[in-house]
Amino acid sequence: MSKFLLLTQREIQERLGQKGFWYMLVLGPIVVLLLLVALLKAADQGKQELSVLIADPGQIMDHRLMAQEEKNIHYYFLDDYLELNEFERGKAYQEFDVLVELNEKVLNNKKCFVFYRDQLGLDARIQLKFQVERRLEELIASQHSNLSEQAFRQIKQGIIFDFRDLQDPKNEAKEANAWAGFVLGAFILFFVGLYGMTIFRATVREKSNRIVEVLLASVRPQQLMLSKIVGIGLVALLQLFGWVLLLALGFVLLRQTLFLDVLDPSNWGQGGPERLNPLSTLVFEQLNLSFLFLHFVVFFAASFLFYGALFAVLGARSGADADGQQFLLPLIFLVSFGIFAGIYAIYYPHTLLSQIFAYLPFSAPVLALISLAKGVSLAVYTKILLSLLVLVVSALLLLKLAGRWYKNSILKF
């Protein structure tokens, strides 16, 4: 076995031998699931009261939505086109908060615009989208196929809801999907920060107990550093896989217990579910999970190499005087910066700053996953691949540089 593999294997074995790893593996997803359930329950309490006007010139929806409407959202129908200016300024329309514009070909082109006066909460967006989409699906299924709604939903293409601010109608959507992508990106940085600290501590420990002197008589410092980053990175990835698996299982359980699918006939007569399942709709139907997960892994690996090198160098610089530890705080700020850049990009996706953030190695993972979750065109996807390339090249350059810093620092006591 090569020395690199041997060192990597030791790192993995050490982490897997720690009880903390297994506790975190099981408890982490449980906490996340509990938080999500609490979030949805809380969302039921303080809902945004909304009046929604649906401009339906083709009378496609036949003046009705699904049977189980949300009490906080009131829908009204207009059997005609409505100019945006008129909706914005017309006296008759001031009582409406939202305009849903259904063109006559919506059943074919599967796209509708949603204009709002004030920023819509995530829950309101999901509810609105859910209600309108279900009704349209019902219509498509009944008019264009012999399939049941349930069977149709298995094979359907999602309807694109383009949420736009009335004050800025050309602005693109800031949808729930973007937040889902943000959560995934933040997960990357969370795990990178968490396991980056593990790299830092492991390096400090090796240095302070002087095993490093024995190791360096057999391997090159760069090899030692890289094996530590890769070993701990693989453990982090393993934990992430575990989380994803347990969270997916949790979602399935939630869907079958708390958030029943009311369109599934087998659930009829079981007593009314507490509410429809916008969460599972988002997770299971609106997000391309396998596509997202693939990119999640790739961006995680590249980010981990990038940040891991920095954490290792700081560990190597930390001696008895702990001078390297002073640099930990700025590094943690850098990790946090990625998260804030993500939030900024959700609200202002087309600013120059958002474009820059997309290519910065510190924030690229979050922004890429936000874009990917929203759904990307070829042009946007090319930009994401370019940002990945920048991240990978930066990580490789940093690893090379860090290897030199690590070598110069690790034997200074």
Add this chain to the structure above:
Amino acid sequence: MIKVAQVSKSYQRKLVLDDVSLEVPKGQIFGLLGPNGAGKTTLIRILNQMASPDAGSVSFDGQLLSERHLPLIGYLPEERGLYKNMAVRAHLLFLAQLRGLNKTTAAQNVDQWLQHFDIQDWQNKRIATLSKGMAQKVQFIAALVHQPQLLILDEPLSGFDPLNVELIMNEIKALKAQGTTIILSTHNMKSVDEICDHAALLHQGQILAQDTVQNLRRTHAKGRIFVRFRGHMLSFANALWTDFTLLEQKETEAGLFDCVLQIRGERSVNDLMRSLQDHVAVEHIELLLPSMQEVFVDLITQKENQDV
């Protein structure tokens, strides 16, 4: 075996090794001596290729020292550490494999050494549960488990109780008998006197002296002679005349004396024997050589006086 030629090394503009040259003969125990901060650790790190010299070269068996020689070198650093959560056997296996042994050979060697030191019972113990002395033994095994041709031991006796010091000294001698070349860096001059064949004294990055231990001691001999005789002390003192000064005397039994003399001028042991032969019965006579401790102090003092 090892030839260090005009090696210099600086750290942050401070010259740590200054044109150092030395030769370590094959199959010998070479004492690398010097006060703290003399540059021993830096030289050892260069031999282990943890650092590279700014100038000069190091050769191993006539070849320029390179990474492929690492499996032929064993190293026990002064500041030792082990992974506290690993079991003894697993740790030794890990280090043996890092030194280039395959898993099977590594396992065979580890088991053999555990048996040799009669510590098979420790094999599943975590390092954290071992006493300091036990951990030192594990570290000693780790340095030689891959059967190196060159073994570099930096203060190998520190932390051991007298019994284990004896054990380790015997192991070092046994390794030499098997043909292993050993570089021993130590402050324990008694061990240098006892087991080193050659020695070099490093001071402020420079080699002050290097030779066989016997030659170093002879070179720094102070002209002291030990004499054991039967007879009268007065006769003995009269026979010395002005050529020898009596430094110490002790009557070990009635009429039997042990004395230490200082030679004055150009006199020799033979001159002393000729002076004594008609006055006392000499049982033992020996030119006293300084210990390596005295050689060490002598050389450093000379150097510091020169610098002043």
